[in-house]
Amino acid sequence: MTGHAAADLTSGGARLPGDGVASPLSGKDLAASIRAEVAAMVAQGPAPKLAIVTATADEASAWYVRSLARAAGKVGITCEVVDLGPHADAATITATLVALGTDPGTHGVILQTPLPAGVSAREVALAIEPARDVDGANPVSLGRLATGLPAYAPATAEAVVALLDHHGIALAGKEVVVVGRSTVVGKPLAHLLLDRDATVTVCHSRTVNLPAVTRRADILVVAVGRAGLVTADHVAPGAVVIDVGTHPTADGGLVGDVDAGSVAAVAGALSPVPGGVGPVTTALLLRHTLDAARA
C-alpha cells in the first residue's frame, strides 16, 4: 500500500491525492530489518555495551529504559543501567559520564531525561564522550551535525528521515514543516532535512497562525509533546504527516501529537503511534551502539 503511495510521491508530485484514507507509514518493518542487521553484525565480534545513565523517578523514563534494555538484549548488546537516583547533583552525573567515556568495556552512553531540578541537561551532556554519544545529546554532537562533521544524530531525528526514506518519500525540494524546536528532535531534524535539500520551516509555541504555516507543508513532522495538537485543519490535502509524539493513555495505550482520526481523512500518508517513529528510534540507537563499538 505504502509502496504505491511512495511511487506517486517520488515521481515528482509533491503530495498524494487526498482520497480520504492516509497510507500508514509503519516503522515496524524498518525497525525489524535494522535490528536483524545489527544482530548479525554483533554476532561476528565481541558484544558491544551500552550504558544508560538515569537520575529520575519519572515513570515514562523508566519504561523507556526497560524497553531499550530489552531491545539491546535481543540483538546481543549488553546494557548497563547506571541509576544515580532522583537527587543526584551535576558533579556526580558529570563524573559518571566522564568515567563511562573512557571505560574500555563501554561503547555507547545515553543520559536519560528528565534530570533532577537544578541540573542543566546541556551542561552535563558536555561530559558525554562524542565518540560514544549514541543519542547525539552532547551539544558538540549537534554542532558537528550542523556543520557536516561526522556525529551521531539524536536517534529520533534520524528515525524520521529513515522512515521517510524507507517509504520512498523524496525530500529534495520539498516544503517540510517541523513543529517543535527541541534539542532532541526539532533542531537536529532541521539540519538532517537541510542536508537532504528540503526547504525547512521550524515552528514552535510562539509561531503565529500555526495552521496556516503547517498547511504549506508537503511533509509535516510533529514533535510538540501535546496529544492531538495537530488536527485536520493543520494539514494540506495529500500531505505526508510524521507523528513523533508519544503519550501514554489511561487505558494503557499510546497516542501521538497528531489527532490521527481527523488527519487520516486529509493526509496522503500518516505515521501511526504506536508503530511509527518509536520502534525505528530504538533500532537506530542499537545501530549507533554497534557503530561505536566497531569504530
Ligand SMILES: NC(=O)C1=CN([C@@H]2O[C@H](COP(=O)(O)OP(=O)(O)OC[C@H]3O[C@@H](n4cnc5c(N)ncnc54)[C@H](OP(=O)(O)O)[C@@H]3O)[C@@H](O)[C@H]2O)C=CC1
Ligand atoms: N518516538 C520517539 O522516539 C520520541 C518521541 N518523543 C516525543 O515527541 C514529543 C516532543 O518531544 P520533545 O521534542 O522532547 O519535546 P519538548 O517539550 O522538548 O519540545 C516541544 C516543542 O514543541 C513546541 N510546542 C509546544 N506547544 C506548542 C504549540 N501549541 N504550538 C507549537 N509548538 C509548540 C515547543 O515550543 P517552545 O520551544 O516555544 O517551547 C517546543 O519547541 C513528545 O511527545 C515526546 O514524548 C520525543 C523523543 C523521542
Ligand SMILES: Nc1nc(=O)c2c([nH]1)NC[C@@H]1CN(c3ccc(C(=O)N[C@@H](CCC(=O)O)C(=O)O)cc3)C=[N+]21
Ligand atoms: N534524549 C531523549 N531521547 C529519546 O529518544 C527520548 C527522550 N529523550 N525522551 C523520551 C522519549 C520517548 N521515546 C520513545 C522511544 C520509543 C518508543 C517506542 O518504541 N514506542 C512504541 C510503543 C510501545 C508501546 O506500545 O507501549 C511505538 O511507538 O510503537 C516510545 C518512546 C524516546 N524518547
